[in-house]
Amino acid sequence: MANLIAFVTIISLAFTTAKAQSNVTRGSSLQPTSANPSWLSPSRLYAFGFYPQTGGYAVGIYIAGIPERTVVWTASRNTLPFSNNATLRFTTGGRLTVDQSQGQQINLFDTGGASFASMQDSGNFVLYDSTGRTVLWQSFDHPTETLLAGQRLLPGQALFSSVSETDHSIGVFMLSMQTDGNLVLYPNRGTDDRAYWATNTPSAGPNVTLNLDSSGFLYLLQNSTNFIYNLTQGGYPTKDALYLMKFDVDGIFRLYYHNLSNIGTNGSVIWASSSNKCAGKGLCGINAYCSLLNNAARCQCLPGFEFVNPGLLSLGCRRNDTIESCKIPDADTAIHMTNLNNARWEETTYAIPIAPTQEECSSACLNDCNCEAALFTGQECRLQRLPLRYIVVIDNESNVGLIKVYTSSVRNGSNPTNHFIHVKKVRQKKIMIIGVSLISLGVLVLLISGVIMYRTKVWAYKKISENLNVQLFEEMGPQAFSFAVLEKITDGFREEVGRGTFGIVYKGITEGSMRPVAVKKLKEELAQEGEREFQTEMKVIGRTHHRNLTKLLGYCCEGPERLLIFEYMTQGSLADVLYGPKESKPKPCWTERIRMAVDIAHGILYLHEECENPIIHCDIKPQNILMDEYGCAKISDFGLAKLLEHDQTNTSTLIRGTRGYVAPEWHKRLPITVKVDVYSFGIVLFNILCCRRNVDNSLPDNEAILEEWVYECYEADELLKLVDYDEDVEKSKLEQMVKIGLWCIQEEPTLRPSMKRVVLMLEGTVKIPVPPNPNSFLSVV
Numbered sequence: 001m002a003n004l005i006a007f008v009t010i011i012s013l014a015f016t017t018a019k020a021q022s023n024v025t026r027g028s029s030l031q032p033t034s035a036n037p038s039w040l041s042p043s044r045l046y047a048f049g050f051y052p053q054t055g056g057y058a059v060g061i062y063i064a065g066i067p068e069r070t071v072v073w074t075a076s077r078n079t080l081p082f083s084n085n086a087t088l089r090f091t092t093g094g095r096l097t098v099d100q101s102q103g104q105q106i107n108l109f110d111t112g113g114a115s116f117a118s119m120q121d122s123g124n125f126v127l128y129d130s131t132g133r134t135v136l137w138q139s140f141d142h143p144t145e146t147l148l149a150g151q152r153l154l155p156g157q158a159l160f161s162s163v164s165e166t167d168h169s170i171g172v173f174m175l176s177m178q179t180d181g182n183l184v185l186y187p188n189r190g191t192d193d194r195a196y197w198a199t200n201t202p203s204a205g206p207n208v209t210l211n212l213d214s215s216g217f218l219y220l221l222q223n224s225t226n227f228i229y230n231l232t233q234g235g236y237p238t239k240d241a242l243y244l245m246k247f248d249v250d251g252i253f254r255l256y257y258h259n260l261s262n263i264g265t266n267g268s269v270i271w272a273s274s275s276n277k278c279a280g281k282g283l284c285g286i287n288a289y290c291s292l293l294n295n296a297a298r299c300q301c302l303p304g305f306e307f308v309n310p311g312l313l314s315l316g317c318r319r320n321d322t323i324e325s326c327k328i329p330d331a332d333t334a335i336h337m338t339n340l341n342n343a344r345w346e347e348t349t350y351a352i353p354i355a356p357t358q359e360e361c362s363s364a365c366l367n368d369c370n371c372e373a374a375l376f377t378g379q380e381c382r383l384q385r386l387p388l389r390y391i392v393v394i395d396n397e398s399n400v401g402l403i404k405v406y407t408s409s410v411r412n413g414s415n416p417t418n419h420f421i422h423v424k425k426v427r428q429k430k431i432m433i434i435g436v437s438l439i440s441l442g443v444l445v446l447l448i449s450g451v452i453m454y455r456t457k458v459w460a461y462k463k464i465s466e467n468l469n470v471q472l473f474e475e476m477g478p479q480a481f482s483f484a485v486l487e488k489i490t491d492g493f494r495e496e497v498g499r500g501t502f503g504i505v506y507k508g509i510t511e512g513s514m515r516p517v518a519v520k521k522l523k524e525e526l527a528q529e530g531e532r533e534f535q536t537e538m539k540v541i542g543r544t545h546h547r548n549l550t551k552l553l554g555y556c557c558e559g560p561e562r563l564l565i566f567e568y569m570t571q572g573s574l575a576d577v578l579y580g581p582k583e584s585k586p587k588p589c590w591t592e593r594i595r596m597a598v599d600i601a602h603g604i605l606y607l608h609e610e611c612e613n614p615i616i617h618c619d620i621k622p623q624n625i626l627m628d629e630y631g632c633a634k635i636s637d638f639g640l641a642k643l644l645e646h647d648q649t650n651t652s653t654l655i656r657g658t659r660g661y662v663a664p665e666w667h668k669r670l671p672i673t674v675k676v677d678v679y680s681f682g683i684v685l686f687n688i689l690c691c692r693r694n695v696d697n698s699l700p701d702n703e704a705i706l707e708e709w710v711y712e713c714y715e716a717d718e719l720l721k722l723v724d725y726d727e728d729v730e731k732s733k734l735e736q737m738v739k740i741g742l743w744c745i746q747e748e749p750t751l752r753p754s755m756k757r758v759v760l761m762l763e764g765t766v767k768i769p770v771p772p773n774p775n776s777f778l779s780v781v
């Protein structure tokens with residue numbers, strides 16, 4: 001108690017101006033730029049409210065009583081930063097919401113009906129019911145990246161590192177308190193075999209928690225009674241001391257100590273999960289290597305590579321030129337191998353030719369156009385494909401990395417792959433001729449359209465960018481582009497990369513920054529939409545911001561032309577990933593597939609409940625889910641159904657969507673609700689679990705229709721028939737997933753769970769009841 005009084009005095013000396021507000025009542029609100037952007041705890045040590053973060057403001061809990069404003073909890077980590085016009089409200093209905101200037105409202109959490117809220121001195125933010133005794137929600141139950149004294153990480157929960165110290169959205173690492181009793185560190189997008197640290201207590205069973213007490217004791221506790229693993233010994237001074245466990249941006253979790261009687265000093269690290277700053281797998285992203293310089297981690301690109309985004313190293317590196325893979329050297333490019341000594345990475349070996357010396361290993365790679373790098377171990381030469389992951393350069397490693405580097409230079413006569421050059425030159429010439437004529441055509445089109453636009457004074461009211469360049473990649477929302485520009489960057493709509501319900505997708509390369517983009521040319525029926533409505537709709541789509549939605553970069557609305565520009569997804573669609581030929585690419589493993597399902601569910605949840613105007617997608621299917629290079633699933637084509645049907649809640653006569661994925665209410669002319677997406681998600685979940693299409697006529701009759709086969713296996717308790725025999729699948733997990741899918745595809749829309757509930761079920765936080773036969777209603781009709 002004396003301690004508390006001591007630091008209350010000190011803290012209040014420092015904050016005499018701000019007013020502490022222990023109980024937050026309904027109707028209270030906060031604004032980021034006002035004098036009091038937060039609600040303080042009674043001692044003024046902790047604050048709940050707005051804090052600045054890259055690109056705007058976030059809402060969360062931070063330690064206000066120390067100069068290093070340490071964030072300990074963040075709300076809605078994946079939403080776009082709030083603008084300085086945002087208002088945080090504890091509404092009269094007892095919800096916590098953030099209102100944006102455009103009328104957009106975000107619910108910070110699902111709990112409503114709270115009577116009052118309280119920012120407590122423990123750092124816990126609590127919502128109470130009217131009695132003041134029942135806790136409806138508390139931040140201690142939903143840790144983000146930090147544990148405070150008295151807080152626990154429960155079985156099945158995980159902490160996620162932040163993107164950076166100034167951006168608390170979800171970064172690249174995960175600290176998981178597993179239900180097998182093991183505490184494990186993973187790269188967030190990685191699979192189980194990529195864990196880089198663990199307590200190795202996997203036999204401790206399903207009831208193990210990670211705990212921190214007020215003396216800095218960090219430990220694993222089983223059944224709330226048995227100390228099974230002590231990370232720190234604890235017993236540190238408790239007088240005026242604040243301990244917190246933070247899962248840092250670099251993927252290492254550390255115990256910090258703050259001396260509250262001397263707030264001029266920064267916190268100090270008293271324990272860390274690793275002393276090697278390069279330990280976090282994926283810290284430097286793909287094709288980049290981590291090395292230590294003065295005991296700090298340093299990320300550098302492989303020779304011949306450059307950072308995708310120098311401000312976000314975890315995105316990794318790509319070749320510094322636009323050479324396509326499998327490039328054969330020609331008049332303008334030369335290749336050679338560059339050494340990266342003392343290197344180690346996650347191998348992507350596809351061949352081990354006989355090459356006992358480093359020189360022979362180099363030339364083996366040079367002469368194989370599939371080879372991008374090689375690892376020479378002294379005995380073996382292991383040829384590698386890109387991307388290379390988790391590269392570290394450490395002194396005691398004896399392997400030599402050999403990296404293929406393309407240089408633009410005048411060809412040197414002694415090139416080892418001379419014999420290709422002649423063939424290539426001819427091809428080069430043809431391309432040049434085509435290129436030149438295209439460019440002249442482009443110039444002509446530009447000139448003509450320039451004249452026309454000048455004449456019609458298009459410029460006076462339209463801000464159309466003629467330069468699809470860097471602006472695209474800044475956070476400015478989608479921009480309008482002229483048709484001529486899009487024609488140019490797609491090389492006259494030459495390379496078709498996909499065909500969807502709404503149109504054809506072409507690959508384009510932006511000028512200047514040379515980034516690949518996907519340009520979607522919408523079908524004409526969408527063009528009947530007026531220009532103004534189209535632009536309004538694009539703005540709505542453009543404002544959606546979620547890691548599981550593809551990002552709209554720009555659009556074109558010119559005469560009858562309607563085009564959209566999206567970020568380019570390197571791995572194709574979920575359909576390619578799930579059903580592509582096995583030889584070209586291994587199927588994603590079980591844990592990767594589960595993660596994809598969770599990703600997709602999060603994306604749909606955002607569309608339904610978290611974005612400005614709820615969006616019903618109407619066409620969720622594997623072809624509309626795209627995979628980025630990190631295996632993160634992103635939903636595409638959302639919002640377009642709305643262009644066809646202005647009022648989405650209306651009863652619709654025309655079926656939108658794809659056979660096999662459309663919910664029964666489309667056929668019955670019942671009102672279309674968000675539940676149609678839940679239905680489609682259920683089917684996609686089955687596609688993901690079983691890695692197969694909805695209908696496969698090559699299979700026996702009872703197996704041909706996926707959802708029927710799944711239900712049959714479920715009833716017969718033979719679920720393992722659904723997955724490959726050699727796959728290592730936990731039967732109980734599979735059963736959970738199947739049950740969720742069966743709930744989603746219930747014939748009766750009201751029986752289907754909301755997307756929020758689906759996410760909770762997928763994450764294992766709510767119990768999944770036994771689902772009825774999905775068609776039980778059908779048989780009555």
Ligand SMILES: *[C@@H]1O[C@H](CO)[C@@H](O)[C@H](O)[C@H]1NC(C)=O
Nearest residue numbers: 082083084085086100101102
């Ligand atoms: C904030 O509101 C003002 C006045 O309503 C407006 O001019 C400004 O553009 C808004 N800023 C943002 C970032 O929305």
Ligand SMILES: *[C@@H]1O[C@H](CO)[C@@H](O)[C@H](O)[C@H]1NC(C)=O
Nearest residue numbers: 022023042116118130131132
């Ligand atoms: C907060 O409200 C509850 C319930 O009305 C009350 O019991 C408690 O004393 C209040 N606390 C403070 C510090 O005002």
Ligand SMILES: *[C@@H]1O[C@H](CO)[C@@H](O)[C@H](O)[C@H]1NC(C)=O
Nearest residue numbers: 205206207208222223224225
């Ligand atoms: C976990 O431990 C708590 C506290 O001892 C106990 O109430 C609970 O039943 C246990 N759960 C399991 C699954 O063992």
Ligand SMILES: *[C@@H]1O[C@H](CO)[C@@H](O)[C@H](O)[C@H]1NC(C)=O
Nearest residue numbers: 204205207222223224225226
């Ligand atoms: C923990 O609790 C579970 C269920 O209550 C029990 O089966 C298990 O034996 C307990 N473990 C220990 C070590 O007490």
Ligand SMILES: *[C@@H]1O[C@H](CO)[C@@H](O)[C@H](O)[C@H]1NC(C)=O
Nearest residue numbers: 217219227228229230233234
């Ligand atoms: C862990 O800490 C607890 C509590 O201080 C102690 O009883 C236990 O012996 C410790 N275990 C080990 C392995 O040090």
Ligand SMILES: *[C@@H]1O[C@H](CO)[C@@H](O)[C@H](O)[C@H]1NC(C)=O
Nearest residue numbers: 237240241259260261262263
């Ligand atoms: C905390 O700071 C005070 C004041 O500078 C100092 O006297 C005290 O020794 C410090 N405590 C610890 C544990 O370092």
Ligand SMILES: *[C@@H]1O[C@H](CO)[C@@H](O)[C@H](O)[C@H]1NC(C)=O
Nearest residue numbers: 067068069165264265266267
């Ligand atoms: C405390 O940390 C901040 C930023 O992290 C730094 O600028 C400052 O120099 C540090 N102060 C001390 C006394 O180390």
Ligand SMILES: *[C@@H]1O[C@H](CO)[C@@H](O)[C@H](O)[C@H]1NC(C)=O
Nearest residue numbers: 303304305320321405407408
């Ligand atoms: C790429 O990097 C290599 C090696 O660092 C360099 O020789 C080459 O000129 C670079 N190419 C381009 C297009 O910048």
Ligand SMILES: *[C@@H]1O[C@H](CO)[C@@H](O)[C@H](O)[C@H]1NC(C)=O
Nearest residue numbers: 276344394395396397398399
């Ligand atoms: C290099 O050193 C690290 C830490 O000292 C050790 O974990 C690792 O096994 C060593 N690697 C080799 C190849 O000896």
Ligand SMILES: *[C@@H]1O[C@H](CO)[C@@H](O)[C@H](O)[C@H]1NC(C)=O
Nearest residue numbers: 409410411412413414415416
């Ligand atoms: C060509 O390569 C040889 C050896 O590889 C080198 O000696 C010579 O200087 C190079 N010539 C040019 C023009 O780069």
